Amino acid sequence: MTSRPSPTAAPSGDAARPSDIQPAGRKVLLAAPRGYCAGVDRAVIAVEKALEQYGAPVYVRHEIVHNKYVVKTLEKKGAIFVERTEEVPPGNIVMFSAHGVAPVVHEEAKQGRLATIDATCPLVTKVHKEAVRYANEDYDILLIGHEGHEEVIGTSGEAPDHIQLVDGPGDVDKVEVRDPSKIVWLSQTTLSVDETMETVDALKEKFPQLISPPSDDICYATQNRQLAVKQMGAEADLVIVVGSRNSSNSKRLVEVAKLAGAREAYLVDFASEIDEAWLEGVTTVGVTSGASVPEVLVEQVLEWLAERGYGDVEIVKAAEESITFSLPKELRRDLRAEAKAATEDTDA
Numbered sequence: 001m002t003s004r005p006s007p008t009a010a011p012s013g014d015a016a017r018p019s020d021i022q023p024a025g026r027k028v029l030l031a032a033p034r035g036y037c038a039g040v041d042r043a044v045i046a047v048e049k050a051l052e053q054y055g056a057p058v059y060v061r062h063e064i065v066h067n068k069y070v071v072k073t074l075e076k077k078g079a080i081f082v083e084r085t086e087e088v089p090p091g092n093i094v095m096f097s098a099h100g101v102a103p104v105v106h107e108e109a110k111q112g113r114l115a116t117i118d119a120t121c122p123l124v125t126k127v128h129k130e131a132v133r134y135a136n137e138d139y140d141i142l143l144i145g146h147e148g149h150e151e152v153i154g155t156s157g158e159a160p161d162h163i164q165l166v167d168g169p170g171d172v173d174k175v176e177v178r179d180p181s182k183i184v185w186l187s188q189t190t191l192s193v194d195e196t197m198e199t200v201d202a203l204k205e206k207f208p209q210l211i212s213p214p215s216d217d218i219c220y221a222t223q224n225r226q227l228a229v230k231q232m233g234a235e236a237d238l239v240i241v242v243g244s245r246n247s248s249n250s251k252r253l254v255e256v257a258k259l260a261g262a263r264e265a266y267l268v269d270f271a272s273e274i275d276e277a278w279l280e281g282v283t284t285v286g287v288t289s290g291a292s293v294p295e296v297l298v299e300q301v302l303e304w305l306a307e308r309g310y311g312d313v314e315i316v317k318a319a320e321e322s323i324t325f326s327l328p329k330e331l332r333r334d335l336r337a338e339a340k341a342a343t344e345d346t347d348a
Contacts, residue, residue, distance in 0.1 A: 026282075027285075027310065028313045029285070029286045030288075030302070030314065031228035031229060032316065033224050034228065034293075035293050035294065036291065036295070037219065037220075037221030037321075038324050040292045041324075042098075042327060044070060046327055047079050054093060058095060059079075059088045059095065059114075060074075060094070061085060061096055061105065062083065064079070066248070066290075067269075067292040085105055091340055092115070093339060094117075095118075096116065098119055098121045100120040100121070100151055101154045102153065102157020103157060104157055105157075116330065119328055122325050123219045127189065128155055130186055131158040132158050134162070134184050139183060140162060140179070141162050141183075142186070143156060144199050145191065147167050151248075169195075169199045175206065180209055183210050184210070184211045185211075186217055187213075187217040187218060188217070188248070189218055190219070190247075191248070193218055220323065221291045224319040225253060228319075229241075230256060231260075231316050231318055232260075232286040232288075233256070235286075236261075237283055238262065238286065240265075241288055242269070242289035242293050243292070249291050250293070253267075265286075268301070274301070287301055287302065
């Protein structure tokens with residue numbers, strides 16, 4: 001256990017009062033692993049490298065990762081985030097986010113005379129390849145995921161005639177397939193492991209011959225972060241998850257914490273969003289962060305808690321992570337020249 005000294009003043013500038021100091025015994029359980037996964041780290045570095053190598057602007061289709069702080073930081077460096085490929089002027093560079101895109105988006109970029117950098121997480125790419133493989137073998141593919149999520153849209157676009165979305169156990173009753181002996185399930189990579197398996201069990205009850213993907217689709221980082229929260233949930237009165245509200249894996253951590261036994265669990269982007277009323281009657285606070293959250297935001301939460309008497313920090317370690325991914329291959333080419341050439345060829 002390590003001890004964090006309590007500053008004499010809160011970030012707002014208000015001096016700490018004696019009544020603010022909590023009794024001894026208050027502590028923080030800090031999840032490990034937490035924060036950036038290998039796919040997010042790769043995507044964020046890819047934007048930074050592209051800006052450094054090619055200069056601003058570099059356009060990014062959708063948020064590179066689902067985190068407000070990361071997006072704002074990259075915008076200040078020259079990244080421009082757009083919702084549609086058509087918003088990127090011809091002759092520019094567009095990067096595809098870690099969540100992946102459908103083949104039609106690659107075609108849109110080509111038609112729009114854009115140079116592209118594909119920052120799709122390799123684990124998402126794996127699911128895309130599985131979808132293509134099973135579609136080529138004429139399977140019905142049941143994609144477990146949340147409707148409207150960028151990753152689901154991208155995966156579905158690989159084989160739209162073969163894929164149907166199953167958004168949780170409640171969707172199972174309406175699933176219809178052509179041949180019950182030739183169906184497979186795949187999943188969004190950022191789901192709750194327990195909820196996904198609940199959906200799979202319901203599907204197998206309806207379709208006993210349903211086959212599973214050759215390896216887990218839910219990514220290692222999502223599973224590890226959920227495991228750490230399960231370990232702390234039974235002891236923590238309150239769990240604070242640092243992450244944005246459009247981050248699927250961050251929202252799942254809140255759900256997992258409550259199911260694991262935490263009295264309350266909340267999702268915050270920044271320490272300033274924490275309500276002091278949440279600490280009433282709380283002895284142990286669990287802290288973790290989603291897979292797209294930089295560590296600086298967690299440090300700010302720990303400082304905020306220390307100022308209020310929660311200075312003892314105990315690490316709850318669920319797994320070791322050493323996975324890294326190489327940067328997109330496009331960063332090894334002169335994309336500005338390629339984009340300019342594509343524009344000139346069209347004009348000619």
